[in-house]
Amino acid sequence: MNPKKDLLIIDDEPSICKILEHFLKKDFNVTVKHDGSEGMLWLEQGNKVDLIIADLYMPNLSGKEFLKVAKASNLYSEIPIIMLSGSDDSGERIQCLNLGVDDFMVKPFNPMEVHAKINAILRRSNRYS
Numbered sequence: 001m002n003p004k005k006d007l008l009i010i011d012d013e014p015s016i017c018k019i020l021e022h023f024l025k026k027d028f029n030v031t032v033k034h035d036g037s038e039g040m041l042w043l044e045q046g047n048k049v050d051l052i053i054a055d056l057y058m059p060n061l062s063g064k065e066f067l068k069v070a071k072a073s074n075l076y077s078e079i080p081i082i083m084l085s086g087s088d089d090s091g092e093r094i095q096c097l098n099l100g101v102d103d104f105m106v107k108p109f110n111p112m113e114v115h116a117k118i119n120a121i122l123r124r125s126n127r128y129s
Helices: 012-022 037-044 065-072 090-099 112-129
Strands: 005-010 028-033 049-055 081-085 103-106
Touching: 005 012, 005 112, 012 112, 028 037, 028 065, 028 090, 028 103, 037 049, 037 065, 049 065, 049 112, 065 081, 081 090, 090 103, 103 112
Parallel strands: 005 028, 005 049, 049 081, 081 103
Antiparallel strands: none
């Protein structure tokens, strides 16, 4: 039995955090932070994570800024990131994909789809690690 993978969820909407945590905690160790700078600080404290789910629009450090910082860092550039957004703007989606995000989901989303995408991304990243 594989140990549970560690997920970091960064979203400023408590309802989204609760839904994701509820659906994912059975299969993953879930840590929730409420904005990008809180998430980055948590990572900088040496916490290890297998995948990050981040909201695009957050106070302090937006999802896009968080993505840029994470992908520019030697420590975090390999961590897969799924971006969530309340906006279905394909320009934003394209920009995030070009910046290195692994997947992009529009809210409201089906938590089971999020779960399936996490598993698919982790399968891919395990293959290359």
